[in-house]
Amino acid sequence: MEVELMHQPGNSAARMIIPAGETVTAEAGAMISMSSDVQIETTTHKRGKGGVMKALRRMLSGESMFLNHFTPGANGGEVIVAATLAGDMMVYDLDDEELVVQSGSFVACEEQLDVDMNWQGFKSLLSGESVFWLRIRGTGKVVLSSFGAIYQLSVDSEQIVDTGHIVAFNETLDFTISKAGKSWLQSILGGEGFVCRFNGRGTVWCQSHNASSFGRNLGPMLKPR
């Protein structure tokens, strides 16, 4: 497929041009428009391989339980997808490799890619930000979204990233969930809490805004449901 990003960075959307015979998998609710002859199939996981356990895992990971698979008609077609929060989008072309994606940033990918939970992601449960990570593996394009702008961080010596600001990172990187300062007390009092320490060589894509922080500003002002 070909992907054209539009209206970056504030109101971005991704126009995916899908040739006949290809299928694109997208997060439930991500589609905003499409050609009339595109067929949608909803499954709990990879097409033809939906299992209850995998669906449960996806539910735990903070992703919605269902994925939609879009298959165009004989002449191909287009599907436009977008995220919920205001922000930028990016396309990453995997070449027989693995990308770890923060679950809320996943929008769509070519169907042959394997979307799976990264069980290491459970480490981040500790961070209290309920950030879970998906592992996307294979060869093909993946479309990601962010809250705010996206900036790249090339890691060749240790880099620290706040867990709420990670969009995605190369699987070649080692990471540990850790404290930002010298002591836990300082890190928690200073509001930096848990961070991710990246080592090795690779890229981390960061987002300029943290949905949890914005939520903490707005949330207390909203009336209880």
Place this chain on the structure above:
Amino acid sequence: MNTHIEGSPSFAYIQVDLEPGESVIAESNAMASMAGDIDLDTKFNGGFMRGLLRKFLGGESLFVNHFTNNQAEARRITLVQPNPGDIHELELNGDSFCLQPGAYICSSPDVELGLQWAGLRSGISREGFFRLKLSGHGTVWYGAYGGMITRQIDGEYIVDTSHLVGYEPQINLKLQLAGGLFSSFFGGEGLVTRVEGKGKIVIQTRSLSGLRDYMNPRI
């Protein structure tokens, strides 16, 4: 210290390159990413008692973080604000500037963060009973929800409550009705802040309370 504001105006963030020995002081939770060997020191925001006052009366954090580069080469840290919007940079040369609660992001080490009684009226108009006063020599970065408009005023000027971001300290804030009784309560403007004096004020083009009022009937 080499700094760039990127992502303006909707998603502004600050790239700070610290030379060896340099520090930057930042609001709690402002760090998005940094080199692994930058040292983080968490300190009370101007001493224990003053820190407590700032937190409970000024709406600021009890702690601020000091980030220091103790390495032999420059190191980068990226600082952000929670709300989508713009960031401005302000040079202080012995003068001061007042910021509304939540607007402060970071500053160079020689800038003093002080708390000052803003007056009963300011508190009632929900602009906060205390105001954060920045003074000294150095640079301050502050942010807003939305874009920012700078106005030089001489005399009186009226700003909708919760849209004020910052102002020079000689300016006074007063609360009043936007118009007559009718237009104030049915015209949606309600209470406004009347700023008086001569100097610079900064206004944000969006407000969280505006978003709150839009969302609350819908949830």
